[in-house]
Amino acid sequence: MSEVRAELKYLESHEWARVETDGTVTVGISDHAQAALGDVVFVELPEVGSDVTAGSEAGVVESVKAASDVYSPISGEVIAVNEALEDAPETINSSPYDDGWFYKVRPTELEELDNALDAEAYQEATE
Amino acid sequence: MLNKTPLAQLHETMGGKMVDFGGWWMPVNYGSQIEEHNAVRTDAGMFDVSHMTVVDVHGEQAQAFLRYLLANDVAKLTEQGKALYTGMLNDEGGVIDDLIVYLMPLGYRLVVNCATREKDLAWINLQAQKFTVEVTERPELAMIAVQGPNARKKVCEVLADDADTLNKLDVFYGAALSGARSEWFAARTGYTGEDGFEIIVPATDVNTFWQQLADHGVAPCGLGSRDTLRLEAGMNLYGHEMNDETSPLVANMGWTISWEPTDRVFIGRSVIAAEKAAGIKQKLVGLVMRSRGVLRDGYEVVVPGTDERGVITSGTFSPTLGVSIAIARVPTGSVSSAEVIIRGKRVAVEVVKPCFVRKGKALI
Numbered sequence: 001m002s003e004v005r006a007e008l009k010y011l012e013s014h015e016w017a018r019v020e021t022d023g024t025v026t027v028g029i030s031d032h033a034q035a036a037l038g039d040v041v042f043v044e045l046p047e048v049g050s051d052v053t054a055g056s057e058a059g060v061v062e063s064v065k066a067a068s069d070v071y072s073p074i075s076g077e078v079i080a081v082n083e084a085l086e087d088a089p090e091t092i093n094s095s096p097y098d099d100g101w102f103y104k105v106r107p108t109e110l111e112e113l114d115n116a117l118d119a120e121a122y123q124e125a126t127e
Numbered sequence: 128m129l130n131k132t133p134l135a136q137l138h139e140t141m142g143g144k145m146v147d148f149g150g151w152w153m154p155v156n157y158g159s160q161i162e163e164h165n166a167v168r169t170d171a172g173m174f175d176v177s178h179m180t181v182v183d184v185h186g187e188q189a190q191a192f193l194r195y196l197l198a199n200d201v202a203k204l205t206e207q208g209k210a211l212y213t214g215m216l217n218d219e220g221g222v223i224d225d226l227i228v229y230l231m232p233l234g235y236r237l238v239v240n241c242a243t244r245e246k247d248l249a250w251i252n253l254q255a256q257k258f259t260v261e262v263t264e265r266p267e268l269a270m271i272a273v274q275g276p277n278a279r280k281k282v283c284e285v286l287a288d289d290a291d292t293l294n295k296l297d298v299f300y301g302a303a304l305s306g307a308r309s310e311w312f313a314a315r316t317g318y319t320g321e322d323g324f325e326i327i328v329p330a331t332d333v334n335t336f337w338q339q340l341a342d343h344g345v346a347p348c349g350l351g352s353r354d355t356l357r358l359e360a361g362m363n364l365y366g367h368e369m370n371d372e373t374s375p376l377v378a379n380m381g382w383t384i385s386w387e388p389t390d391r392v393f394i395g396r397s398v399i400a401a402e403k404a405a406g407i408k409q410k411l412v413g414l415v416m417r418s419r420g421v422l423r424d425g426y427e428v429v430v431p432g433t434d435e436r437g438v439i440t441s442g443t444f445s446p447t448l449g450v451s452i453a454i455a456r457v458p459t460g461s462v463s464s465a466e467v468i469i470r471g472k473r474v475a476v477e478v479v480k481p482c483f484v485r486k487g488k489a490l491i
Binding site: 035038039041042044060062064065066067086090093 | 144155156159160161351355419420421423443444446470
């Protein structure tokens with residue numbers, strides 16, 4: 001059984017978003033997604049300073065098995081990316097919700113996340 | 128309705144992540160494909176390959192039949208247990224399947240792929256009508272591949288009564304086991320580039336055997352690592368490197384075709400002989416990408432000096448080498464570099480012989 005976290009918002013394409021106390025949003029992929037992909041060997045992250053758009057491609061995650069686009073749950077400016085993933089992409093498998101985060105955004109409109117799924121709805125969507 | 132091997136329940140109990148693999152309920156991994164891959168390269172791992180099909184060909188004309196059916200020549204098999212790798216071609220010279228054939232006391236044993244089982248059996252039975260032979264599928268037999276530098280030692284520990292026989296087996300030879308295991312057949316073959324055995328076991332014995340191997344430290348491995356291991360070893364996978372429309376000559380299987388004796392008629396011969404005479408247009412090469420990313424099946428390959436594009440037939444991340452590797456079909460000719468189109472971008476790759484790792488050692 002894959003883990004979901006109550007404090008996160010999810011997309012049906014298996015990304016999660018977490019609103020931090022400073023109003024920024026952290027993005028990653030779900031436990032269900034990492035399990036389905038298998039061993040992750042490579043990630044392509046957006047550049048710091050670039051803009052991402054909700055529902056559009058923001059990166060790529062590649063496992064031994066497959067390449068998968070990462071869609072942004074939120075629009076805004078990328079203010080940080082998880083550079084540690086370049087050398088240790090397997091972190092996405094071992095810690096999808098914590099150390100395996102992808103990037104952080106300063107959102108243009110936080111309300112966009114109202115369209116995303118809550119943990120319960122995502123759980124149902126993946127069953 | 129999914130087919131299940133006799134080990135399916137045990138795979139689930141042991142934590143196998145089960146998937147639909149060509150209609151079979153098989154473990155793709157037991158947690159980490161890369162760890163399983165590394166276990167085979169450095170120690171010993173085992174695969175359930177019971178979905179492969181064992182077919183026995185007996186009867187007066189068994190040899191004549193197989194000399195007609197197969198592109199390699201079973202007349203080369205003069206010693207009991209000797210194995211031969213061959214393509215089975217259609218009338219157009221395309222590859223229906225690739226398979227291993229063993230010389231057995233009562234005739235021959237074929238081990239064919241799972242994905243092609245039905246068309247293989249239909250074709251074999253159709254062609255057999257012209258010969259005095261009996262073709263018998265053996266669904267009551269399961270098969271386990273045990274591979275890795277320590278595979279032979281560990282198998283001999285489990286099958287101690289037959290350790291002598293097993294230790295004496297040369298590469299590409301098989302032998303029946305003794306006593307209560309007379310239905311067992313162990314061959315020193317594999318699909319990983321490592322030493323080891325592929326062992327045909329009655330379904331009723333296979334769960335105990337799998338468990339004993341696990342108790343002796345053989346890592347259960349899923350079909351995911353089987354694919355990365357065979358790709359590193361540069362071995363063809365049916366449906367990727369060749370299929371019904373592909374000639375063995377463009378699938379690096381030229382060495383498996385016995386042109387001598389010249390009067391041997393085998394299915395597809397005239398077509399591939401004409402192709403050879405006209406000049407072979409394509410070949411398989413290995414690609415290595417040193418930059419970040421993963422080469423995938425179907426990506427286009429831009430080869431210098433020609434407008435004709437190549438295509439990746441199998442691509443993956445190589446756990447042993449830490450870079451992405453691929454097998455690609457490209458126009459004939461010698462090049463040392465090329466470009467692959469990845470999501471619209473051209474990325475430089477090295478062109479090498481399609482064999483990347485053997486016996487734990489990098490060849491590139």
